[in-house]
Amino acid sequence: MHHASIPGLTFRWLLLLTLTVLVAFSPGNSQGFPYLYFVVWGVTLVKGWIIIQDFMELKQAPSILRHMVFGWLLVTTSAVTLTAVFG
Amino acid sequence: MSSSPVNHSLKKEIPGDLALWFFLMAELAAFGVMILGFAFVRLTEPDMFLEGLNKLHLTSGIINTLALLSGSYLAALGVHQVRKQSPKSHLYFVAAAAVGAIYLFVKMNEYIGLYSTGYTLHTNTFFSFYFFSTFFHYLHVLAGIVILLLVARWLKTTAEDSESRNRAAEGIASYWHMVDIVWIVLLPTLYLLK
Numbered sequence: 001m002h003h004a005s006i007p008g009l010t011f012r013w014l015l016l017l018t019l020t021v022l023v024a025f026s027p028g029n030s031q032g033f034p035y036l037y038f039v040v041w042g043v044t045l046v047k048g049w050i051i052i053q054d055f056m057e058l059k060q061a062p063s064i065l066r067h068m069v070f071g072w073l074l075v076t077t078s079a080v081t082l083t084a085v086f087g
Numbered sequence: 088m089s090s091s092p093v094n095h096s097l098k099k100e101i102p103g104d105l106a107l108w109f110f111l112m113a114e115l116a117a118f119g120v121m122i123l124g125f126a127f128v129r130l131t132e133p134d135m136f137l138e139g140l141n142k143l144h145l146t147s148g149i150i151n152t153l154a155l156l157s158g159s160y161l162a163a164l165g166v167h168q169v170r171k172q173s174p175k176s177h178l179y180f181v182a183a184a185a186v187g188a189i190y191l192f193v194k195m196n197e198y199i200g201l202y203s204t205g206y207t208l209h210t211n212t213f214f215s216f217y218f219f220s221t222f223f224h225y226l227h228v229l230a231g232i233v234i235l236l237l238v239a240r241w242l243k244t245t246a247e248d249s250e251s252r253n254r255a256a257e258g259i260a261s262y263w264h265m266v267d268i269v270w271i272v273l274l275p276t277l278y279l280l281k
Contacts, residue, residue, distance in 0.1 A: 009163050020152050047271050056265075061101050062101070
């Protein structure tokens, strides 16, 4: 089975930390700019995808399991984002 | 009883045990219901929700996210080290538990801060959901830390075969990543989407 290498994991970890800090402290985060809601939505999906694929190692798992976990991420993240936009 | 080729392939490629994944999916379903409930409250009572969000501190949310992501990274490295049969592999799981403890400390401070200013489970629907869902998550982090330490101790002291060691390491790492992924969704729900 092919797993992410240690340098690969380190790169992904640093990317996750950077995305977290950049989105949290980006200008306008607390001022209700709708475009930022979708940036947060996209970044959350990317972060979740990295964890599912490379940290959880579901890249090698049967696709049904990977799709169920990513489906959970997609449904919950979309629900909280859409209710923030339209609520 | 012989297993079919399909079952064999499923067991071979899933990190940890198949039974663990039934448990993890059930956990995700429980958290999913809570998060969807949160979203529904926001839709029905947006002003109350926004007022509640503004009482939470973004810095706490960010520190906790960085701590859990770092714990996940260390657990993933630990799995690599166990596969390489490194004698120091248990230290990665101890480090993941130590980083997880930062989350417990910061979250408890946040609870104490809110409680001391009069916000409790009974304040309104927002805080009922907030305390219930985050404390449920808190208990999962606490359980994860205990199991990480137990697995680390077992890895250090046992002379089990490499297959058992790999499965134990993959199992606790998968649990920790599940806890992490739930927090990845709770972060925007509670701190970012204002």
